[in-house]
Amino acid sequence: MIRSGVLLLLSLLLVLYLFGVQACAADLLANKQQEGRVQLVGSIVDTGCAMRMGNEGQTVTFQPASLDGLVRGEASFQRPLNIYLSDCGITYTGSNALSSRALKLTFEGEVDGNNFSLQGAVKGIALRIKDARGKLIAPGMLLDDSSGVADTMVLNYVLELVGTGSALQAGNYHATIKLSIQHF
Known part of the structure; x- marks a missing residue:
């Protein structure tokens, strides 16, 4: 019990x-x-692209030219900007076909209207960026390239010095432009 x-x-x-x-x-x-x-919880499944420009310093240098040439629109005030992307990590789907990829790019810098402003002694001049088709690229404008990303690509742009409408003054100048690339 x-x-x-x-x-x-x-x-x-x-x-x-x-x-x-x-x-x-x-x-x-x-x-x-x-x-x-x-x-x-997540993970990074792909690496970003490697990027380089035409030179190691990632600079574009304009040759000295006269203000009269700027007013006349001479080609000496234009320089190519070629951005090389490689190792973009192409992935394959289960059927061994390439997966579709896209790039979103943005050029950022100090603004002067639809152009990028220049710093230095020069006055009345700004920097303009155009794509390979001649389309103006304004500071902060989102560029969407959803045509597909290859493992190696070249993005071609043109940098151009243009008048701002203000009085022109000769002098040295420089600009810093940040390029943001989203690859997905």
Whole structure:
């Protein structure tokens, strides 16, 4: 009789313990849900493209020219800007076909209307960027190239010095333009 009483008591304690743990766990879960935490897990599945320009310093140099030439629109105030992208990490789908890729580009810098402003002693001159088709690229403009990305590409642009409409003053100048590329 003592043995069955002890077994009954142990069984009762075990049942109470299990229900108590579940109740505590439910309270803890309820409290956790009220905290508003979100956990995200992900991974990088591809590498970005390697980028280079025509020279190691990633600079474009304009030759000295006269202000009269600028007014006449001489070609000496234009320079090509070729951006080489390689190792873009082409991926293949299950059927061994290339997956479609896209690029989004943005040129950013100090603004002078639809052009990029120049710093230095020069006055009345700005820098204009055009794509290979001659389309003007304004600072901050999002360029979407969803035609597909090859493993190696060349993006061709033209840099051009243009008058701003202000009085022209000769002098040295420079500009820094940031290129952002999103590859996906």
